[in-house]
Amino acid sequence: MIDLLPEFLLTEPRRLIALGRFLLRSGAFILLVGSIGHAATTASAAAMSIGKQAAVSPTLAQLYPALPTWWVPESILGCLPAIILLIIGLSMASLGKRLKNAYF
Template identity: 50%
Template structure:
């Protein structure tokens, strides 16, 4: 653990790079989750327009040939991505402060 801390303390840009990567990763997952939510809503609207009772759809039923296990479909599923974004913001700020200090 000491080596990990020393790795980031010797070069603060590594810490900011890790933070930015976490922000991009979490933001990308949240964006794709929002797109999936729009796709589910669009299917529900089309079913309602066809006088058919709209049933609850999941991305796995909409796109059976695609791996959709990693796409968040609920608030609970979005929490890891939100935590990644918040952690990324904190790490980026810490890296910038450390770089200014050194």
């Protein structure tokens, strides 16, 4: 079944373009939320340092205990899967466009 996946995507380049755009947008969304989370933790740590409390910056789980923040990257290492999604999505979309222009 998995061996039919390349044939399914390559016979209709619009599918490949759509999948590439989805992966590209997903990776960009994850990085955007991660940067917002980084700004929130940095601002919280700055506010705590002004108040002469401990300089330990809180995590997103400590700032927002009611929200599921397990998927938000908080470090460079955590951003790597989102960056890989961006690269794969960009390459799939460009391959689909090239196939569409060349054969269809």
